[in-house]
Amino acid sequence: MGVGRRMQKQGPPPALDESLVTRKRKLAAPTNGAIKKQKTAEIKKPIANGKAKKAAPKKVSKAPEPEPEDDGLSDLSGDAIDDPDIMEDELDGIEEADLDDADDDEIDDDADDFANALSGSDEDVVDSDDEGVRHKRMWSDDEDSDAEEKLTAANIAGLSRKLDQQRAQEAAEAEEELKDDALQTNIAAADIPDDEDGQKASLLAPDLQLLRTRITETVRVLTSFKDLAEPGKSRAEYTQALLRDICTYYGYSPFLAEKLFSLFPPQEALAFFDANETPRPMVIRTNTLRTHRRDLAHALINRGVTLEPVGKWSKVGLQIFESQVPLGATPEYLAGHYILQAASSFLPVMALAPQEHERVLDMAAAPGGKTTHLAALMRNTGCIFSNDSNKDRAKGLIGNIHRLGVKNTIVCNYSALEFPRVMGGFDRVLLDAPCSGTGVIAKDASVKTNKTEADFLRLPHLQKQLLLAAVDSVDHASKTGGYIVYSTCSVTVEENEQVVQYVLNKRPNVKLVPTGLVFGKEGFVKYQAKRFHPSMKETRRYYPHAYNVDGFFVAKFKKTGPTPPNAVKAQGSAEEKKQHANGTKEEQYVDDDVADEVDAVDGAEEEEFGGFDEEEDQKYIERSLKKQLKKKGIDPKATKAKAVKSLSK
Ligand SMILES: C[S@@+](CC[C@H](N)C(=O)[O-])C[C@H]1O[C@@H](n2cnc3c(N)ncnc32)[C@H](O)[C@@H]1O
Helix, strand or coil: CCCHHHHHCCCCCCCHHHHHHHCCCCCCCCCCCHHHCCCHHHHCEEEEEEEEEECCCCCCCCCCCCCCCCCCCCCCHHHHHHHCCCCHHHHHCCCCHHHHHHHHHHHHHHHHHHHHHCCCCCHHHHHCCHHHHHHHCCCCCCCHHHHHHCCHHHHHHHHHHHHHHHHHHHHHHHHHHHHHHHHHHHHHHHCCCCCHHHHHHHHCHHHHHHHHHHHHHHHHHHCCCCCCCCCCCHHHHHHHHHHHHHHHCCCHHHHHHHHHHCCCCHHHHHHHHHCCCCCCCCCEEEECCCCCCCHHHHHHHHCCEEEEEEECCCCCCEEECCCCCCCCCCCCHHHEEEEEHHHHHHHHHHHHCCCCCEEEEEECCCCCHHHHHHHCCCCCCEEEEEECCCCHHHHHHHHHHHHHCCCCEECCCHHHHHHHCCCCCCCEEEEEECCCCCCCCCCCHHHHHHCCCHHHHHHHHHHHHHHHHHHHCCCCCCCCCCCCEEEECCCCCCCCHHHHHHHHHHCEEEEEEEECCCEEEECCEECCCCEHHHHHHHHHEECCHCCCCCEEEEEEEEEECCCCCHHHHHHHHHHHHHHHHCCCCHHHCHHHHHHHHHCCCCCCCCCCCCCCHHHHHHHHHHHHHHHHHCCCCCCCCCCCHHHHHHCCC
């Protein structure tokens, strides 16, 4: 695993993170000298057979430190977890300060007691006001020198990775400078062969370099347009030129480049495109049904893995900096002690916050990252219906459920559109919807070119229907729940705010509520000509450039009553149109597409479930296609096949 951006600390930027999570925090950043000292210590640490030897403990432990087990599993067994003595011994090589924020809510009570015994405090790191405890418990990159003394082998390794990262960055910069020099030399050189037109033959590196310079310069002009624009040149002209350069430089289709660019101010858009060029940090989620985060960290450190807690916002995530072993094949992995899972995938589950003994539906669940997290939060109680329409993917879901020791889950294989006809009355429903993947371009670069306008009609349409089904599957009278979480790994407005707005319009019996997540940007209340309900600010957006996590969207709804049988009918009725015209209805927060669709709905939905039918769906798709074609100046009377083809170009 290389160094670089991947090594960056993941999660919320300091301002958000610190102010929201910690009330008292005065520790300063470590000095370079301190980091160097730690680095030296790590270099001295011998590593044999791919297995790092334990660093010598700084403190003498109460009990003699046991030799690490050969298979690294016995110290993670249920007995070890429940036996404070054994666990205390284990912690000699990994100081309690670092990992005892790991468990809290997600582990069993015995383990909580044990954690408390170790730290001398039963408080949660997140809410602690106790400065002393805070010093001990923090595991971050801005400790003071006192706290450094207490850093563990893991922490030292983590920090030394950062030093490596710094060095790599310096090396990259030096290389960049060399290239610059070379470029200048090349440009000035008289012996570059001319092409047929007598122009200097273009060289790939100089072109990209120049392109990058031009992009940066155009962004600068757009940012201070009045002061920097050439007279007579419009903002639109600059933007078009910039988009052309972005497509060439980063390899996006013009359609997607424009769609993504329009989400941000120009400077931020550039940061977003840049962030999509580097992978996010590798993260694993501790399976608290099988182990505790600190025990897992201990076991992996002993196998030569360098890691750190993912951030104070998660009690189960570990960010992997470097590994001597394949993380998908360690004994701990095979024993189900963790799952490889992107950090942002934790968020929808945290937002849904399932309670023990509830009935929960995961509508689109494969391969099961979120289902298994739900099960862990519910401590294997209650019942999860874990559904996916794709049978092959559902096999992976079953595999993960078995590996991670999930016992409260029933796997089903329906189109989620069939809920609640299959079953309803759930306390909570998670809809992690199929989406375009514009939040995970760093993982799948094909998204840059393979998504067309047709996808951004088809997917939102499916997402809207699925979300209506999710709402209708929840028991509004649930004593503990009545919540729905909608998430996507996409950043487009069509797949997020527009879907949420559509459902708010169609189902007056739900409202948006805070997600409870401690970081993330507010959803759009306004986007281009579209206006959304003010409560849309309760939804959360996540961007790779802002938090070093995959792009994600999370919305949480509370169902307040049964769906009125005439809900949909009312929305298309003459009375409602009159209300819209008078601006007397909350549903004036309607975007064009929603208005079209609402107008198109004349048939009543007789039952709580929306009663979708393919014919009706087709009508919406065709209507939207026609609109798009008209916008493009294409004859909408062209055959549908031709129309889709031209839109796909
Ligand atoms: C984003 S992935 C879900 C990831 C999953 N929640 C996890 O955390 O591992 C979306 C899933 O939706 C499924 N899907 C697509 N259309 C569906 C439908 N109509 N009903 C149910 N599942 C569907 C896909 O097969 C895919 O597995």
